[in-house]
Amino acid sequence: xxxxxxxxxxxxxxxxxxxxxxxxxxxxxxxxxxxxxxxxxxxxxxxxxxxxxxxxxxxxxxxxxxxxxxxxxxxxxxxxxxxxxxxxxxxxxxxxxxxxxxxxxxxxxxxxxxxxxxxxxxxxxxxxxxxxxxxxxxxxxxxxxxxxxxxxxxxxxxxxxxxxxxxxxxxxxxxxxxxxxxxxxxxxxxxxxxxxxxxxxxxxxxxxxxxxxxxxxxxxxxxxxxxxxxxxxxxxxxxxxxxxxxxxxxxxxxxxxxxxxxxxxxxxxxxxxxxxxxxxxxxxxxxxxxxxxxxxxxxxxxxxxxxxxxxxxxxxxxxxxxxxxxxxxxxxxxxxxxxxxxxxxxxxxxxxxxxxxxxxxx
Numbered sequence: 001x002x003x004x005x006x007x008x009x010x011x012x013x014x015x016x017x018x019x020x021x022x023x024x025x026x027x028x029x030x031x032x033x034x035x036x037x038x039x040x041x042x043x044x045x046x047x048x049x050x051x052x053x054x055x056x057x058x059x060x061x062x063x064x065x066x067x068x069x070x071x072x073x074x075x076x077x078x079x080x081x082x083x084x085x086x087x088x089x090x091x092x093x094x095x096x097x098x099x100x101x102x103x104x105x106x107x108x109x110x111x112x113x114x115x116x117x118x119x120x121x122x123x124x125x126x127x128x129x130x131x132x133x134x135x136x137x138x139x140x141x142x143x144x145x146x147x148x149x150x151x152x153x154x155x156x157x158x159x160x161x162x163x164x165x166x167x168x169x170x171x172x173x174x175x176x177x178x179x180x181x182x183x184x185x186x187x188x189x190x191x192x193x194x195x196x197x198x199x200x201x202x203x204x205x206x207x208x209x210x211x212x213x214x215x216x217x218x219x220x221x222x223x224x225x226x227x228x229x230x231x232x233x234x235x236x237x238x239x240x241x242x243x244x245x246x247x248x249x250x251x252x253x254x255x256x257x258x259x260x261x262x263x264x265x266x267x268x269x270x271x272x273x274x275x276x277x278x279x280x281x282x283x284x285x286x287x288x289x290x291x292x293x294x295x296x297x298x299x300x301x302x303x304x305x306x307x308x309x310x311x312x313x314x315x316x317x318x319x320x321x322x323x324x325x326x327x328x329x330x331x332x333x334x335x336x337x338x339x340x341x342x343x344x345x346x347x348x349x350x351x352x353x354x355x356x357x358x359x360x361x362x
Contacts, residue, residue, distance in 0.1 A: 006138050007036045009295065010130060012118055013145035014039035016046055016093070016281050017264045019100035020288035021143070026107035030296040034109055036139070038116040038132060040146075044101070046093035049242055050164075050206060052179075052198055053278035054339065054346050056086040063089030065200055067179035070342050072333055074185035074194075074326045079333035080178065086339055088179040090198055090206060091281065121261060128260050142261045143291070143301060145284075152267060156247030158319065159215050160276050163223040164208040166239040172202030173231050181274045181345065183230070185326040191217055192322055195226045196274060212248070212273065212319070246276040249316065262301055264291065271307075271315030272347025273322075279347045307347065314354035317361055318344060335360040 009025075011018045014037055022037050055063075066089035071080030104110050117133040127140040153159050180197040187193070191213035198206040207230065209221035220243075227236055250267045264287060266280040283304045291301035307315075321328045333341045340353040349357070 007034045008140045009033055009035045010128070010137065010139035010142045011035065011037045011145065012142065013147075013265075014041075014044040014046075014112060014114070015145055015147065015284075016051075016096065017145040017284035017287060018143075019044060019046065019097065019104075020285055021145075021264075021291055022110055022112070023100040023103045024288060024292040025295070026103040026110050028292070028296060032109040033295065035111070036137065037104065037110065037112045038118070038134070039112070039114045040117055042115050044097055044114070047097035048240060049093040049277075050090055051093070051278040051281035052088065052090045052196075052206070052275045053282045054086055054088050054275075054342050054348065055282075056339070056343070062091070063087075064092045064095070065090040065198070067177060067198070069178040070339075071178050071180050072182040072185070072329060072341075072345075073180075074182070074330055077327050077330040079330045083342070084338045088181070088198075088342070090200075123260065140260065141295075141300070143264055144261055145264045147265050147280075152247045152250060153245055154215050155250065156215055157249040158212055158247075159217070160210065160212045160244075160246045160248055160272070161220055162208050162210045162244045162246075162276070163221045163241055164206065164244070165223070165241045166200075167205055167207050167227060167231075168237040168239075169203045169231050169234050171234055173234065174199035174202055174205045176200075176202060181342065182329065184226075185322070185329060187323070187326055188219075190214065190323075191219065192273075192319075192326065193221065195230065197230065210273075215247075244277045246272070246280075248272075248276070248319075262303065264301070264304060266304060271312060271319060272345070273319070274342075274345045276347065282348075308349075308351055308354070314344060314349060314357045315347065318357060321361060332357070332360050 018037055025035055066087045069082050104112050119131040121128055121130050127138055128142045129138050176199045183195040183197055185194040191211050193211050196208045209223040209226040211221040248271050272279040287304050294301045336356050340356055343349045343353050344357055
């Protein structure tokens, strides 16, 4: 199928950011824009994914599940308490995808084409000329929502790899009110490993095995081995495994390849130990509203909100301490008040959290 030749807006990538923005444009009562949304995969894949993150204050996200307590453990030590000013929640992609795809299908001004590769882009008078596997088109603006590629993973100081799946057991093994954000934090060689367990029922949980190491480390998380320890060898039915690879420690700013191209994807600056894909999902959903308002008002859309410099430095310090002694996280969890350690572990720490963490590290 060939893409349309001339459009006002081209959105590259039908992931969370691309679909969220396209849905808002499809449902808008403002002037209709001619929008082309292209996706490299045969179909949008977010319907099979889920994300989790901490949300402070009054919740803005419509979580599918949430927890009132958090816990962490390392080397026989543990820490945990109820959330004081927020909650940790899980959001499933299937609901978001169904809503967005229905709105796009019903819109006469927005087209979605899957299985289309971007070959090249170049600035031309009044816009951008894009060569794709489905043909050439000219767009007044381009928003590129594609995630970080292999080149960013190779340049990042650390890479966080994860294997995530829903697990059902034949017996009650999970505490349903507690998000076990970091389980059995440990070192394996130069890597830092742990698991995250988000219980949906006593016998049903979302489990992620995580490994954080330098980009040269080719090993992957041992999901089966970690799960066997979690359920004490009990039989477990494992759902579809979803893999992720997140660069950590890079700057948030993208270079602009052509004049009217805007990037709306993370470069991995967040240093999120827990739920790195969730941090990016939260940023994408928060970005979609101001990006929509900017477009209908004739302005250039903003970039994703960057992490503060203080929080980035604190995240680096936290990661360095954990690399030297994983159990240090437990003592820090007890010394950082409120939900600060959860925000910092999730890459969303505030300036105050960063200052408190620096004080606790001294």
